[in-house]
Structure formats: C-alpha cells, structure tokens
Amino acid sequence: MPELPEVETIVRELREAHLEGATITNVEVFWPRIVSPHTVEEFVRTVSKQKIRSIVRRAKYIVFNLDKNILTVHLRMTGKVFLTPKIEPVRKHIHLRLHLADGRILHYEDQRKFGRWTLADISSDKLSELGIEPLSDEFTSPILYDLLQSHMMQMKPFLLNQKFIAGLGNIYVDEALWAAKIHPQSITKTISKQQATLLHKTIRDVLERGIANAGTSLGNNKSNYASLSGKRGGNQYRLNVFRREGLPCPRCNTTIVKIKVAQRGTHICPHCQKLKKK
DNA sequence: GTGCCTGTTACCTC
DNA sequence: AGAGGTAACAGGCA
Numbered sequence: 088m089p090e091l092p093e094v095e096t097i098v099r100e101l102r103e104a105h106l107e108g109a110t111i112t113n114v115e116v117f118w119p120r121i122v123s124p125h126t127v128e129e130f131v132r133t134v135s136k137q138k139i140r141s142i143v144r145r146a147k148y149i150v151f152n153l154d155k156n157i158l159t160v161h162l163r164m165t166g167k168v169f170l171t172p173k174i175e176p177v178r179k180h181i182h183l184r185l186h187l188a189d190g191r192i193l194h195y196e197d198q199r200k201f202g203r204w205t206l207a208d209i210s211s212d213k214l215s216e217l218g219i220e221p222l223s224d225e226f227t228s229p230i231l232y233d234l235l236q237s238h239m240m241q242m243k244p245f246l247l248n249q250k251f252i253a254g255l256g257n258i259y260v261d262e263a264l265w266a267a268k269i270h271p272q273s274i275t276k277t278i279s280k281q282q283a284t285l286l287h288k289t290i291r292d293v294l295e296r297g298i299a300n301a302g303t304s305l306g307n308n309k310s311n312y313a314s315l316s317g318k319r320g321g322n323q324y325r326l327n328v329f330r331r332e333g334l335p336c337p338r339c340n341t342t343i344v345k346i347k348v349a350q351r352g353t354h355i356c357p358h359c360q361k362l363k364k365k
Numbered sequence: 366g367t368g369c370c371t372g373t374t375a376c377c378t379c
Numbered sequence: 380a381g382a383g384g385t386a387a388c389a390g391g392c393a
Contacts, residue, residue, distance in 0.1 A: 090372070163373045199388045201373065240381060257372055305372070312372075350383075
C-alpha cells in the first residue's frame with residue numbers, strides 16, 4: 088500500500104497536526120509483534136515520556152526523532168495512522184496507540200499486521216542500509232546509470248529493491264517503467280545512458296505526481312490507503328498502466344496486459360515496452 | 366466454501 | 380550476486 092508518495096503525504100499531515108513538539112505520555116500495544124523485535128515492556132518504557140523532536144520520511148519509513156531515540160514506523164501493506172482528540176474504544180485492527188500530553192491519541196491500525204514500529208539505533212539500523220532517496224539531489228542520472236551498470240538483474244526487482252533506490256513499490260515502478268518505455272524484464276546492465284536518463288526523469292515524475300495528488304488509493308473500500316486525516320489520495324486517477332489491464336495504453340492504444348515478474352503482478356504496454364531479444 | 370489475489374519485506378536455499 | 384520459494388496476516392473476489 089504505502090509507497091514513498093503515500094508516506095510523504097502522511098508525514099506532512101503529521102507535521103501539520105503539530106505532532107512535532109508533542110510529548111508522548113503513554114503507549115499501548117495490543118499486538119506485540121508490531122513492536123518486534125522489542126518486547127512490549129521495553130518499547131513502552133523507552134517511548135513513554137519522550138518528546139517528538141521532529142518527524143521526517145526516509146524511503147517508506149515514517150521517522151519520529153524522539154529526545155533519546157529514533158522511532159521508525161513502516162506501514163507495509165495495510166498500516167494506517169490517525170489522530171483522535173480523545174480516548175476512544177479500541178476497534179478491530181488497532182494494534183498500538185500513542186497518548187499525547189495534550190490529550191490526543193495517535194492510533195495505529197493495520198489489517199494484515201505486517202507493519203512495524205521499531206526503535207532504531209543511530210549507528211546500526213535498517214535506515215542506514217537503505218539506498219538513495221529518489222527525490223534527493225544525490226539521485227542523478229549518472230548515479231542511476233552506474234547503479235544499473237553494476238548489476239545484472241531484471242529491471243523490476245532492481246527498482247523494487249530498497250538497497251539501491253529507496254521508496255519505490257509496485258505501483259510507481261510499473262508507472263516509471265511504462266513512462267520510460269522499458270520492459271520490466273530488461274536487464275539492468277543493458278540499459279543505455281539515454282534510457283537511464285529518461286528513467287531517472289520518469290521515476291521522479293511519477294513520485295512527484297503521486298505526492299501532488301496526495302497518494303494512490305486503489306479500490307474503494309477501507310482496506311486501501313488513506314492519509315492521517317482519513318482522506319483518500321487522488322493519484323489512482325492518474326495511473327497509466329497499474330491495474331489497467333485490458334484497457335488501452337494512453338500512449339498508443341494497445342491493450343495493457345498483466346504479467347508476472349519476480350513474483351509480482353506487473354502491468355505493461357506490450358507495444359511500448361518491448362523486451363530485446365538476445 | 367475454495368482457491369487465488371493483494372500496495373511489503375525478511376529469511377531461507379540453491 | 381541474484382533467483383525463487385515461503386512466511387508474516389486478513390480480506391476481497393470469482
């Protein structure tokens with residue numbers, strides 16, 4: 088569910104809600120695995136009484152910089168956060184709550200329970216193993232070309248791998264590859280400089296458009312993405328190939344097909360995205 | 366009901 | 380290094 092644009096939208100709303108500067112008075116954990124590998128006792132004891140200094144996004148993580156620790160939240164497939172002004176009964180799928188000094192409660196809801204709230208160590212943690220931020224100044228087309236040159240693998244799993252470029256998921260990878268006219272099973276090392284330059288631009292374009300539209304909310308039920316305020320994003324109306332199998336390619340009218348690449352559902356225009364024969 | 370699908374990632378073996 | 384399988388879960392859908 089939440090990829091970079093969705094997490095960015097949530098982080099911006101957390102800031103707008105003035106969570107920076109708020110003090111966490113108490114923490115409730117209803118599903119212990121959400122704070123794995125910490126014990127509930129350790130997690131609650133560590134997080135309680137700390138002030139949230141700042142909130143930032145790194146890749147698909149929400150990062151709470153606390154007084155003494157860094158708290159990272161990964162929403163995985165179905166994680167959501169939302170604020171309520173006062174205490175409310177715990178609904179199904181709510182697995183954790185932060186109580187703030189001003190009385191507000193930050194809820195964590197996650198139908199599939201894949202998400203994680205983790206206390207990161209500044210020196211050795213997941214964040215330091217992440218690849219480059221695709222919207223940062225460090226992400227340039229020569230850097231992308233070098234990365235592609237140094238690996239021999241299919242483009243789709245390359246772009247999904249957070250160790251190389253951090254923040255892309257299934258939706259935005261399909262969109263970026265379609266926009267760059269690259270077949271998801273093309274091999275990284277065979278991508279030309281020109282293609283890499285175009286892909287660099289399309290990656291940024293699809294992510295920036297996703298953020299501008301406040302994220303992608305697929306389907307029409309509650310298990311889909313919603314931001315902090317519960318609003319659905321609007322980017323699903325701007326997708327060109329993702330979940331559009333059977334519909335015409337917006338560029339050439341060829342019927343979009345769905346294939347399987349590296350075990351992931353993958354959407355392509357068979358005319359625009361040709362796989363080069365060896 | 367059955368079986369397959371899903372926006373993520375970790376971990377395992379080959 | 381990289382591919383492939385499985386698992387963590389719950390629900391939607393045909």
